[in-house]
Amino acid sequence: MSETNTTKSKPVRGSRRTGLIWRFLKGSRGFFLLCMLCAVVSALADMVTPQIIRVAVDQVLGGASTETLSPAVRDIVAAAGGPGYLRTHLWIMAAGIMAVALVKAGSQYGFRVFNARGGETLVKTMRDTLYTHIERLPFQWHMQHHTGDIIQRCTSDIDTMKNFISEQLTNLIRILVLLGLSIAFMLGMNIPLTLIAMIPVPVIIGYSIRFHHQIWEGFQKCDENEGKLSAMVQENLTGVRVVRAFGRERYERDRFDGQNEYYTSLWVKMGYVMSRFWSTADILSGLQVMLVVVFGVVFCLRDQMTSGEYIAFLSYNGMMVWPIRMLGRMISEMSKAGVSVERIGQIMDAEEEKDDPEGLTPPLNQEICFEHVSFSYEGSASEMLHDVNLTIPAGSTLGILGGTGSGKSTMMYLLDRLYDLPASGGRITIGGVDIQRMRLSHLRSGIGIVLQEPFMFSRTLKENLMIASPGMTEEDLREASRTAHLEETIDSFSRGYETFVGERGVTLSGGQKQRAAIARMLTQKAPIMIFDDSLSAVDTETDAKIRKALEKKFGQATIILISHRMTTLSKADRVLVLDHGRVAQLGTPEELRSQPGLFREIDRIQSMTREEEVTA
């Protein structure tokens, strides 16, 4: 579903995605460069040790002439005292090995740490960019996308991308450097033997790439079936009442066992395939080594190679074998990263809300006007609001009455610009200024909304209440909680304001959540306050107390109350009755009570119950 929404923007060219990766790499490029540098140094150090051994075996211990050595090596040997001296002072050569080892260990350490710095910086940049971007995406976008899907993109796709760059790519480069250098050193010692050693290499790489491409499907099938199995457990657990009440434990067990068995058989099959691959690769690389061992012997006996060279050659060859086996897997896995880049790119393509600093910032304690406002949600054919005209005088209280889908919440969303009114849909003004021309953050901070289903963040109560106004004093905080009739609730918690709420803390009841949300909104001290059916879970008496307290403290604020309760609506200066997106009635509660319509009808029903006239 989300695919269609995001991809339809524009056909995406590869270069744009590369640009995105480049952008994410900002701040980590240097680290990766250093990391590559370390890889080269480490590979070079790897090359030196076999040379030391070779000199030790041939010249120092074997007594061969230094003539065959390259001039540079010859100079070093001479500087160290010459073969004769070294022979009685072998520790110098051992120290040489340790010196090289230090360089190698140091550079490998550098490789890891720079790689980690680069990788972690990259992940941080990606996460931060995505998070801040998502926070700034219009509400519309949020409504069109599944939470689970976005989270997956923000977590596992980011991991895939990070692994691609900081593991696969850097290791690929490292392996290629090592491969190139060992081949170069082998060539330097004996060209024909190197060529012989190279014969099986394309076979091994080709076989490995082909294999990993083929096995991909098998792994996907396993993943799919793991998903099914996992869903079965999930459903069994969430539906435990149904299972027990229908006495279907046996059926559930058999069903689970069936899928469990099938899933396991898939893995067993994969095990056969993988084991076969590993063994085949073992044979291929074993034969390659044997080729070098045997032909090396032949070359040695023909005096085209010394035993020191033979040993060194085998070392270089050994360095090559493992990377070659890895290469196939790496290449086939790298192709998978492209999918993740694309999925992240789709989120980045969506356009953010603009908080234009040039926007107007007029005072908001003014008259609010809806002028010929019509609106329909994207993708929906029917109009949610139709030609709504309404003026709310500054400092007055407006009550709104309407059924589900009557458009009352939509009106509030439009006022807060959670959705933007299209040019053809009329306009909304505050103090005569079109809200479209205002700076978004100014408008929203000036309007306090308590949503129908309030959301609490997993933090302490105090942090939740102060989230919108971090600078407020303890006294302000208590004041707000008192007004929202929340103090008692807070006192009932053993940790008071420090109680941890939300997903990982105490679960608040519906009424407690609503009151907390009201308190939180009050801390905003906004000149316009909207209560979107936000006292529904609170009993009538508390509802009345909260409203009274509000009136006392925020008398000058413009208040909009969406409610079904007549007792609540009757206290409003004026009431708007919405019916399927149209203004059905508008007037003071007294006026509406005196004319036929929804208001009077509902008032009659509710006052009947109030006057205790209900009978069986």
Added chain:
Amino acid sequence: MEKKEEYRASLPFFGIPRLIPYMKKYRKTLILMIICGLCGTGVDLALPLLQRYALNHYITGRTMDTLPFYVVLYVAIILFGAVVNYISTRNAWTTEVSVNRDLRSAAFDHLQKLSFSYFNQNAVGYIHSRVMSDTGRVGSLVSWTLMDSVWHLSYLVGSIVVMLAINARLALMVVLILPLIVVLFSLFQRKLIRANREIRELNSKITGDFNEGITGAKTIKTLVIEEKMGRDFLSDTAGMKRKGIHVARLRGLFALTMNLASSLALAIVLWKGGYIAESEVGTFSMFMSYAQGMMEPVRWIVDAISDVITTQVNIERLTRLLGTVPDVKDTEEVIRLYGDSFDPKKENWEPIKGDIEFENVSFRYPDGDEYVLEHFSLKIPFGSNIAIVGETGAGKSTLVNLVCRFFEPTEGRVLIDGRDARERSQLWLHSALGYVLQTPHLFSGTIRENLLYGNPAATEEEIWKALKLVSADEVVRRMDKGLEADVGEGGDLLSTGEKQLISFARAILADPRILVLDEATASVDTLTEQKIQAAIETVIAGRTSLVIAHRLSTVRNADLILVVQDGKIVEQGTHAELLQARGYYYRLYTRQYEEEATSSVLA
């Protein structure tokens, strides 16, 4: 909760003895795996010897006399190595997935028997990961970790033995490095285990942040706290970055030590063993191979140990789940007569009439310390219709839980057809029970599969009859594939109203003597609402029914209404009696009336 457990885990021998029953079944596979693994080590040990021979015999001896035989032997060894490696990896793999399967099965099986108190006290996600992820960790422990230990330990021992045999003095000097390395590695491992745990925690915090940032988007926008949320997020990711780099440093140091150690071994061989090269280059080269190759196994063994340490938490949790005794359990005697949940002895089951009686029942939830029922007595003759009303979270399901025997009374008895429910098996009772949930729960699969859930033997005719009775037939007809249409995970491909109608049909098909119904509060459109209302009336007719009621009509028609407040029954009587009393029920009722009437006018 999980954090605490990670420290608590402390089973003897890392909990491994508890796994032995699960490994026994694969004894042969495991033994073969170990034997082949040892053979594989033999091959690995032989290769440097082959090179030694090549150097000593051919190169130093300047002859190619046995070369054809040598090649044949070399190829044979490679092939042998490939075959034994194939067998050992395949067996390790098979054992891993089989043990996983058995553990999952055992856990799932056990969950089918556990009581509701367990499900009330543990979150679904928590139980789920016991079944799906702990099992995996354990499986890989008994196969791969075991095999790696065999491989590397034998390689280590083997190479030391070969070196000792060839040159004991030099071998001892090389081996001296080992204890030092082991100590260093274990220090690193301990730090790594801790750091990795911290990283896991930070990671889940960041995922939580994303979740909050997305699900709370509307609130964040209206409060204009995008900046603040962003800043908080940035500080979390900064912490993560720091930790990540810290771990990389540790790992880097670890690798650095490894590198230096293997070079040190090499340097020692050259320094103290260089003289060997003068006579036997091959032996010298072999020593170099072994000395360098020795460090890798050491690292693996340390890794394996840390695997065992970290996995013991998983073993602990899993064995605790498997060891949890259900609160509600049939006695041996009952099982002997009536069978258990998996193998019922239906031939011994008495037919159920449907009379229920609470006889002086007191009840307290196993995890609570307050009695929610005290000396409660009530007779519910077959066919009566009981409504339970009260606010959300007031504890309306307690009575239902007792009738269904999801919980048992702390004191007193619940009688079914005049006999204590405990005298018959749970399945006996449940087979006569129908249950319709507030949030209808469908299983993934087709509509047919869901309908047959309560009565697998139902005929096509019965299915359609049930569907028509609750007007769910239209829902099915609208589907392209009719009864074979897929309902999606948890029934998500259907609307809430549709799911409800299907679940009513499911209950009717099961034709229970006792029906429990938890009415939905969720709002659906008027037409569906009317259908559901009619369906409820159809479903409860001719059965003993307990309804957790939200709808006025359901309440008004009930034979008896029980009013629950703060977990306790505060009022009971018929609708008229309770209204007369002008008590709590009266207030609840008027509020409900007001809401229903208002929304019906507005709709």
